[in-house]
Amino acid sequence: MRIDEIDAAVVFYGTPSPTLADMRTLRKPLQAHFxxxxxxxxxxxxxxxxxxxxxxxxxxxxxxxxxxxxxGVGHAFMNELPEMVQRKxxxxxxxxANKAVHDPEAIETAWGRVFAFLKQRLRHARxxxxxxxxxxxxxxxxxxxxAAETREKAExxxxxxxx
Numbered sequence: 312m313r314i315d316e317i318d319a320a321v322v323f324y325g326t327p328s329p330t331l332a333d334m335r336t337l338r339k340p341l342q343a344h345f346x347x348x349x350x351x352x353x354x355x356x357x358x359x360x361x362x363x364x365x366x367x368x369x370x371x372x373x374x375x376x377x378x379x380x381x382x383g384v385g386h387a388f389m390n391e392l393p394e395m396v397q398r399k400x401x402x403x404x405x406x407x408a409n410k411a412v413h414d415p416e417a418i419e420t421a422w423g424r425v426f427a428f429l430k431q432r433l434r435h436a437r438x439x440x441x442x443x444x445x446x447x448x449x450x451x452x453x454x455x456x457x458a459a460e461t462r463e464k465a466e467x468x469x470x471x472x473x474x
Contacts, residue, residue, distance in 0.1 A: 319432035334366035340375035346384035385411030
């Protein structure tokens with residue numbers, strides 16, 4: 312599958328099915344996050360994360376691919392709402408046999424990495440499309456468009472020669 316409109320992507324704890332995406336052909340920047348104690352086999356466990364990492368190293372986007380593992384945490388480690396923390400405990404994703412914990416520091420670290428990655432990788436896309444930080448046109452682009460519209464209106468009001 313190829314989606315040209317995407318400039319960069321961030322994924323958490325999961326790998327795509329090979330029938331959906333061949334990560335060896337990735338051409339866009341990608342950042343991935345996994346709990347080192349995640350035990351969802353063939354999806355987000357250590358073996359799946361290592362497989363994704365190996366595929367990314369073979370991709371054309373290898374220089375812009377990042378994979379982060381967070382020690383001591385399991386699957387869904389970013390879910391920090393109280394009801395989600397309780398659910399992770401009930402499912403054995405924390406406090407279970409793998410001894411994974413809920414770690415606010417890992418969450419904070421992951422968010423910091425996400426924001427830095429997107430800020431860096433999407434800057435070029437914003438400039439390419441004339442967009443500012445929040446997706447709207449930059450002030451300079453707005454000024455230029457307004458100036459052009461003003462000139463067009465002034466030209467339209469001028470009397471035409473010979474009429």
